[in-house]
Amino acid sequence: MKKLIIYICFASIVGHSFAQDSKSIKLNAPDTTRGLPVMKALASRASASKWDTTSLKLQDLSDLLWATDGINRASNGKRTAPSAMNAQDIDVYVFLKSGAYLYDATKNTLNFIAAGDNRSMCAGKQGFASMPPVFCVLISDISKFKISSDSIKLILAAEDAGIVSENISLFCAGVGFSTRPRATMDDKKLSDLLKLKATQHPMLNNPVCYKKD
Numbered sequence: 424m425k426k427l428i429i430y431i432c433f434a435s436i437v438g439h440s441f442a443q444d445s446k447s448i449k450l451n452a453p454d455t456t457r458g459l460p461v462m463k464a465l466a467s468r469a470s471a472s473k474w475d476t477t478s479l480k481l482q483d484l485s486d487l488l489w490a491t492d493g494i495n496r497a498s499n500g501k502r503t504a505p506s507a508m509n510a511q512d513i514d515v516y517v518f519l520k521s522g523a524y525l526y527d528a529t530k531n532t533l534n535f536i537a538a539g540d541n542r543s544m545c546a547g548k549q550g551f552a553s554m555p556p557v558f559c560v561l562i563s564d565i566s567k568f569k570i571s572s573d574s575i576k577l578i579l580a581a582e583d584a585g586i587v588s589e590n591i592s593l594f595c596a597g598v599g600f601s602t603r604p605r606a607t608m609d610d611k612k613l614s615d616l617l618k619l620k621a622t623q624h625p626m627l628n629n630p631v632c633y634k635k636d
């Protein structure tokens with residue numbers, strides 16, 4: 424009986440905060456009913472400068488990622504964020520205390536990429552007095568643009584990243600979380616850790632946390 428109670432307690436803790444080990448994380452279906460009406464979300468959008476350190480619950484992380492760049496039209500695989508020429512060039516890498524993951528919108532999963540807490544690479548030289556639990560790092564693979572000019576590819580990549588980042592900002596404003604779009608990050612360390620190809624460019628990152636008073 425004692426063993427059963429210990430097991431139930433353990434299972435409910437893990438169930439709440441999801442398994443933060445070296446495994447991929449299956450996300451929940453998004454709750455598309457939550458959040459403020461869009462005009463109220465716009466009225467409260469602001470870049471945060473105070474950071475709570477509490478880990479996000481699985482549903483919150485799931486909703487964040489779907490809002491960021493999830494599939495909202497299953498019939499054609501299109502996303503919550505538009506992209507130039509529908510190139511879908513932005514990959515969302517998610518940094519948690521437990522490791523780095525790549526958001527797979529089709530499978531609604533965070534695919535495990537690298538173990539360990541590497542959020543300081545996302546923070547970069549700016550640093551954080553307290554570390555937010557999640558960084559979404561937006562990386563464009565410019566090889567997905569089927570045009571010849573590299574300079575135009577980079578412009579489109581920046582535009583697409585800005586839109587994905589704004590999805591994060593609006594989601595956070597709508598549900599009462601904090602975020603900030605940031606160009607600052609340690610590009611070199613991130614590229615090495617994530618084994619990025621020459622065509623993959625870190626564009627922006629958004630730390631995300633529950634609101635700190």
Ligand SMILES: Cc1cc2nc3c(=O)[nH]c(=O)nc-3n(C[C@H](O)[C@H](O)[C@H](O)COP(=O)(O)O)c2cc1C
Nearest residue numbers: 468469470471549585588603604605606607608627
């Ligand atoms: C493309 C872009 C890059 C940014 N990079 C950084 C950054 O590296 N570090 C930072 O603290 N804020 C960064 N910001 C946030 C801006 O400083 C912030 O949006 C601006 O001060 C306006 O404040 P608001 O977002 O609350 O309206 C960036 C914003 C944008 C749009």
